[in-house]
Amino acid sequence: MSQPLVFFPTTVAEAVEVLDRYGGEAKVVAGGTAVSLMLQHRLIQPAALVSLQRVDGLREVGRTEEGTAVRLGALVTHAEAARHPFLRSAAPLVADAFAVVGNPQVRAAATVGGVLTEADYASDPPAALRAIDAVVIAQGPAGARIIPVYDLLLGFYETALADNEIVSSVVVPLLPEGAGSAYLKYSSRSSEDRPCVGVAAVVRQAPDGSCAEVRVVLGAIAAVPVRVPELEAAAVGRPLDPAGLGDAYAEAVDPLEDVRGSAWYRREMVRVWVARAVTAARHRCTGGPQPPPAG
Template structure:
């Protein structure tokens, strides 16, 4: 069995305490929330932090609440809490739907909303949903809080806009207009349940059925979770016939740095990205 390199363990009881520890140890420290991504990486020695800051007991960061036209979710809210939330089932059914397809129940019981997007694994499910719903992320550091759009947060594979002395504390989702439908579909690896190719889509329709807005995000296929901008542009302002959807989703992988591995070549992922995107968008339209 793999054993992590030696590290010092620091349990933090508050956000301020966690940030003080991040300031003290800088790049030598990692935050531990659910741990389902960090601990395996440490056991394989792909990550070797000298200091582990455990934030899992900061209960003030575990919540789902309605604040006017926004739904606020604390960074330590688990997938299970998302999956079982009646508020989210009513307002943002996409999130409980996605959460129900993540790994297994043990992972969902510990994995957190903030941890998943801060980790920025390109094959993870929830970051695609967070981008598709156009969330704003609240980040806290020694100089206070700042807010950044989810689209500007993920910079690359396991790379985000977080500074070494900052932590993600909240995700904020603006409510969608009427006649909006959403869906998340993936082709998953049978062993890990990660996405080989996945798509999250949020589609809004005018009263005559014309697409007024489209948010389409690709997961799994590329080196980072990415918005399919060409597909979105090809949908907006049109009646979403099968031909329009097929043409739009043929561009779903445009501009992506596609992954090639034992689970599929870049060419295979390009094709599956288009197929999954088409199915996802059709499902979202039906729900709208």
């Protein structure tokens, strides 16, 4: 096997220039967990590897200038995202999702930009990032563009990035005031496995206790994270009913089957885990309605 050339650009522009030159024959390496695995198992044979490890400015976590979102540099690791105090308070479901990927060794290396651009259907963070309407900043020869996570993920290992584009950061909006959120992962084989079903939920309650907003995104059951806007709209204005939502999503989805579960099994797990995720999100609502007085 011929060995790929490795480039160590020090700026994003340099990295883009190399990618542009190789026109699809180069792979970007961030934490390296996904690319190394694919190389070792001969699933890819790129002519060049473009390592981002010497590019400055891709490791920061902080509030955006307008203060309405958290910006995660593409090279921020899962472990750093999971334990970052601001992200944990501003978007708990996102921190939740990064905290349950793989095992500690993987989380210490795998990056925020890497997991999105790998676009593996059975990853935890994409569902959470989709639920909170995160966007990525993609840099190419013509400059930067903003791509919502929804538009970035196109299919199995397929993204909307051009061959000469790099994700430089992921921008996570703050949760709406009073909203609660959670990401729950169900693994059918072992704790460090990829999810059989992952559920991201955001819940906001009206002063009268009814549902003001609910968002549910299902991971690992299809090529890309699944969101069902009609079910979200139908739940608004009614008492929040986690079990009812579980049933509704189980009926609405068309799950794939793989080694982690059959389509039937996944549907039943959607039923259970949607209800649990919505319940967990509701528990985290702040400033919501008080329970009715006793008696």
